[in-house]
Every structure is written in structure tokens, then in C-alpha cells.
Amino acid sequence: MPITPPIAFRSPNPSDAGLSRNTATLITGANGEFGHGLIKNLHEAGIHDIVALDLHEIDPTLRDKCRATLVGDILDQNLLARLESQFEIHTIYHLAALLSTRAEFNPELAQQVNVSGTINLLKLAANQAASHGQVVKFLFPSSIAVYGIPDLETKAQADCINESQFLKPITMYGCNKLACENLGRYYTHHYRQIAKDRPNNGGHVDFRAIRFPGVISAFTLPSGGTSDFAPEMIHAAAQNKPYASFVRADTQIPFITMPDTIAALRRLADAEASNLTQTVYNIAAFAPTAGEFAEIVKRHFPDAQITFATDEPRQKMVDSWPADVNDSKARTDWGHQPTHTLESAFQDYLIPNIKAHYAQTPDGS
Numbered sequence: 001m002p003i004t005p006p007i008a009f010r011s012p013n014p015s016d017a018g019l020s021r022n023t024a025t026l027i028t029g030a031n032g033e034f035g036h037g038l039i040k041n042l043h044e045a046g047i048h049d050i051v052a053l054d055l056h057e058i059d060p061t062l063r064d065k066c067r068a069t070l071v072g073d074i075l076d077q078n079l080l081a082r083l084e085s086q087f088e089i090h091t092i093y094h095l096a097a098l099l100s101t102r103a104e105f106n107p108e109l110a111q112q113v114n115v116s117g118t119i120n121l122l123k124l125a126a127n128q129a130a131s132h133g134q135v136v137k138f139l140f141p142s143s144i145a146v147y148g149i150p151d152l153e154t155k156a157q158a159d160c161i162n163e164s165q166f167l168k169p170i171t172m173y174g175c176n177k178l179a180c181e182n183l184g185r186y187y188t189h190h191y192r193q194i195a196k197d198r199p200n201n202g203g204h205v206d207f208r209a210i211r212f213p214g215v216i217s218a219f220t221l222p223s224g225g226t227s228d229f230a231p232e233m234i235h236a237a238a239q240n241k242p243y244a245s246f247v248r249a250d251t252q253i254p255f256i257t258m259p260d261t262i263a264a265l266r267r268l269a270d271a272e273a274s275n276l277t278q279t280v281y282n283i284a285a286f287a288p289t290a291g292e293f294a295e296i297v298k299r300h301f302p303d304a305q306i307t308f309a310t311d312e313p314r315q316k317m318v319d320s321w322p323a324d325v326n327d328s329k330a331r332t333d334w335g336h337q338p339t340h341t342l343e344s345a346f347q348d349y350l351i352p353n354i355k356a357h358y359a360q361t362p363d364g365s
């Protein structure tokens, strides 16, 4: 049995005044790409009861923004029991996951981490809701990988798809995310529906999910995904490294910038439950082909050496994902409004920040 590591509490500081010791906004996968952006955003918004959990040491730049940090595994029941006894959790951002390409190398491990791990967190949320009698909001990053479009002709005809179409994923990761969406709906609306001792103190899980498209950050590179070709392309160009795209130039899927990703998570978290007509939402911002993306990269990095060397298995995975998604529900129900279009994503966010980032850290660390 793994030794459950200690919970590292940040030494009390003035901003903690009035915070009862154990309220918490729990973030799993906190050291990942989303975690970095989310912790900074929550801290700037005055949320100081962040408990950050990750398999790896939490980045020093994030630690002082967290009430507590914890290195551990979401499959470790002792750890979850410690969290349950130590904190009064009212919001969970469950970001920990094995992404699509990595999951294909070990599908059973992906099932464990992505689904059993999520059930562990949903159970923690349900227990917390039962104990403190309030709602526990559960924010879950799902993915366009839940979709499985059978062929390129259908993909071209379908174009912008809504949340109820083509739910036949061809990847373990996609199967995992779809299963978690259904589990989240179950824990929110039907949990232990026949049990006589169901708590009726108003405490319940409030599961809310976003099917994220590919995400592009100016500061971090994704690891283990299959939409990674676009962020990898621009980060390679910024470091003057040649890049061979593992998908064809005509490959099309939707993307969004990291700031708009974090803004969407926060907006959905803050939305009135009464305004939400579903538990799972598409969001998008722009959907260029890989070739169009490369053209814009070359416009900003004229010496960029971008080639296309298709990796057939990964290409097949991306071809099964939609060219674009209909996110009208997210816009009407909770005001999803990305700030970046394809052009402004480069002009206002990616290029200025990526150039500054590699000027400071030429080796990209």
C-alpha cells in the first residue's frame, strides 16, 4: 500500500483571515496545462482556498496561490479519505486524465485513471455534499473525443455537430470521457435513487462538463494528446525547430486558446444552476485545417520548417472527431464567449507570449 504523502499547508497569511480552516476548492491534475491557468485565474479572482492535487510536485510558481498542495494519486483511497476528513469541499475541478494518444498505449490504465479515478472524485463529492448539506459543484473537462464520425465524407457533410450526434467514440479516451459524462449525470440526478437513507439535507453533486476542443497555450505544451499537432507546430517554429505534423494538411478539428478555456470553465462554474438545460456542453472558438494553421505560423515565423508526415493511427483518431461543433447551448445557457478568433489568437495572445516565453527560456523549460 503506497504511503499517502502529507498535505502541505501554505503557512497562514492575512488573506486567509475569516476562512474557516477547511473549506476547499479541490483541483486534481493541478500541475497540468489547465491547472496552471486555472489556479492563477482563481487566485486573481480572490479564491484562496485552493487545494491542489497532482501526481507530481506542484510547480513552485503555483504553491503560494494554494492553501494546500498534495502529491498523490486519485486512485489512492487513503488519500481521498484524508481529503474528505480534512476539508469541506464545495467545488471540484477534476482535471486529472490520460489524454487520447497516451491512453491508446495503455487502455486499461486509462480506464483506471480516467473512469475509476473520476468515480472516486464523484464519490468524494457525494460524501461531502451529504456531510455538509450543500451543493458540491463538479467541473469536468470532457472532450470532442466523445464523438466518433465514421468517415471523412460524413465528417464533411456533418460539419458543425451538436451534443447529441455521433456519440460512438473510437478511442479509449473518448469512451472514458463519455462514460464519465453519464456517471456525472447519474451522481447529480439519480445517485442511490432507491436507498432509504438517501441524505435529504439539500446536499448534492452538481456535475457540469465541457467537451473541450484542441487547446493551445502560449506557455505550455500538451502531453499525450492527438490535437497536439497545432500547439507543437507553433512552439517548434518559435524555437526555430523543424516540425513534421503527424496529421495531413487538410485535417480539421476545432481549437480554443488556453485563456478562453479557463474563462469557459469559470463561467460554467459560476452559472446559476437554474440556467443550465444540460450537464454537458460543446464549446469552440475557431476550426482551421492543419494546413491553414501552418500558413499562419509561417506568416509569423518565416523560417519555420513545417512538413506533413502522417501517422495513420493518430490520423484515424482525429478524422473521427468533428470538423467543428455547435456551441449555441453554451452561449445561451451560461454565456460562453471566446475572446480569441483564429487571427486574434495569434496576434494578441500566441505570438507576443510565445516569443517572450522563448526569449526568456530558449530551451523551452
Ligand code: AKB
Binding pocket: 099, 100, 101, 142, 143, 144, 145, 173, 212, 213, 214, 215, 222, 224, 225, 226, 227, 228
Ligand atoms: C487530446 O488530444 O487527447 C485532447 C482532447 C482533444 O481532448 N487534447
